[in-house]
Amino acid sequence: MRPRSFHPTIIYLLFWCLLWSCRQHQTETVAEKSTSSATGYKVIAIKDGDTIELLKDGKPVRVRLLGVDAPEKNQDYGTIARQFTSDLCFGKMVNLVVDGNDRYGRTVGTIILPDGRTLNNELVRNGYAWHYKAYSRDKTLAQLEIEARQNHRGLWEKRNPVAPWEFRKSRRTSNNSDKTVAQNIPRPSDAARKVYICASEGATTYHLSKTCSVLKRCKAGIETVTRGTAVMNRQRTACKICAKPA
Structure with missing residues (x-):
């Protein structure tokens, strides 16, 4: 018995149906990933x-x-x-x-x-x-x-970093005494002037220049505040390299 043969047109159509099915699946997969990444x-x-x-x-x-x-x-x-x-x-x-x-x-x-x-x-x-x-x-x-x-x-x-909860506790304890000290510190004549301070606990100075060689050594981050805040609230003194007292 001779094996049954298929017309070339039928084979061609089957091939394109299979190809279309694969592409459709890929499109749906990409759409699903896109929707997933957009959630949140x-x-x-x-x-x-x-x-x-x-x-x-x-x-x-x-x-x-x-x-x-x-x-x-x-x-x-x-x-x-x-x-x-x-x-x-x-x-x-x-x-x-x-x-x-x-x-x-x-x-x-x-x-x-x-x-x-x-x-x-x-x-x-x-x-x-x-x-x-x-x-x-x-x-x-x-x-x-x-x-x-x-x-x-x-x-x-650092060998003994201070935990945030301990830092907050010490700040609350010192707030009242800080207010008393601040009341006795004279207000600078240029209190509104912007200055720079190192956010480190051990820092004691403020800087007029952000490029000051002393300030560049700060690893804790640099804050921009007014001179009044630096002197009266943070009890900072002027850096001898880049600043002079008012």
């Missing part, structure tokens, strides 16, 4: 290392990262931690896993970055935040802090 919320502001703002339903939502505590803005590594967070997520679409709300009304949760990493974990892993043990028993965060300490990453390059 856009990061519209970085308040500090552990606090960001998302745009949700057209409104800003402030999020405090769960289980971590980054240095305060005017603390060593505060500015650097904030920049680290900004580099990872500012302007990007992220996912939020909500845990609850804190006493200030902020949403507390975990931020999932576009590449699948967790912002909370990355801060601790790279030495820009502590595992906030008072509010978290997360074993992953605990281990990441141990590894960051052992490898002297970020703020752990």
